[in-house]
Amino acid sequence: MREIITDVAIVGAGSAGLSAAYQAASAGADVLVIDENARPGGQLFKQIHKFFGSKEHQAGTRGFVIGEQLLDKVEKSGAKVLLDSLVYGLLPDKSMGVISKGQNYSVKAKKIIIASGAKENYMAFPGSTLPGVMGAGAAQTMINVNRVLPGERILMVGSGNVGLIVSYQLMQAGAEVVGIVEGAPKIGGYGVHAGKIRRAGVPIYVGHTVERVFGKEEVEGAQIVAVDDKWNKIPGTEKTFDVDTVCLAVGLNPMTELVWMAGCQFDFIPSFGGHVPLHDENMETTVEGVYVAGDVTGVEEASSAMEEGNMAGVAAAEALGYLEHEEAERRKQEIRGRLNTLRSGMFGAGRRSAKEKQLEDMKSYLAAHKRTAAEQKEEVFFA
């Protein structure tokens, strides 16, 4: 098996991974980013809406433009990006199994940053497996990246920001969105997105859920039903829609497989999508030298993923001696400030308290245990 040796190996070339790569490589580290896709950028290139936040977060700039700027920075930083390459395993000695274009490699890095992102949640109802029922993010990829409409008449399930934004983008791509279904009694996402949807004439059915999707070989229609405050269906309130596609925007969950393999400790935080790795202010996990960044640490959004990536990249570069402590601290201070801004306000405060819990739990863990040196895990792993 061929061996690749590098200072920093980063799994995932999305918002977090590329930001980490830029920081570590521009500090002087030898950086390799590995991604299984044919193109870098993760989910940034399907985000055609303008981002929110402050000026430092490029508010008002569309996601795919931010993606292009980030790629440009990474290229100039000297970080290498290995595409079409899957990290299938992480061994206790921190070597990674990578399959790239049919070749097997062992990648050995002093520091590993896992920025593997998240995947969409599923929702079960009669007919939920029929072709034509798909993730809202999947539909977004199809229209904005591949430029193919997944259907002509669409029912969206979920009124969080993903459901609202993708509904609008489906309309921009030429589809008809017949309605948005929301189980909770109120709309989940930002008022500004919901307002655009409503002005476009799309009804939002709050307090409703999907009863069933009709169809033999593929989606031919859908039925929704109102629910009471205990989430019981209210008979007689059914509404039927003539649709060919049903999109599910019912949250995401972190893709933590490699983090589990590394032997890291976890928290369970439902608002972050379930099991999330414990990490400190430097984004380092309970396993020494293994860092996490972005949605894998808890589902938030692209701007905070980029800042967590920046943090992990700076911290890894510092740990390797490429940044003086003072300079690293100055940069981290700036990043922390921007993260706190992102995690504030009506929608951000909940994420901030969840993140604080995660950091607190890490502190308690470290107070009771020493951080594991990765090598020591070997025995356990092969026992």
Add this chain to the structure above:
Amino acid sequence: MRVIEHPILDELKDQKKVTLYYNGEPVEAVEGEPVAAALMNAGIRVFRTTAKRHEPRGIFCAIGRCTDCMMIVDGIPNTRTCVTPVRDGMRVEKQEGLAPLKPQA
């Protein structure tokens, strides 16, 4: 259906058109796009059937995670079509259950 004109993205043009064969029938595709996108554009939505109950499956996640879109591509079963780029002349077949692995030449 192709999204040609778009209020935000550039108009779609200068794409290299190629042909893939779905169950032997020619389907027009754009070189390098995911096989799943080309089939979706052609109105094909059932990509495989399940092994036990023979239920239809199609695209769900479109990022290579869920494996609902697996088909037989150039003789190789269980190929995730949402992350497999189109090449000219590619042979794509609907997969019935767990298609047998054919010996590779």
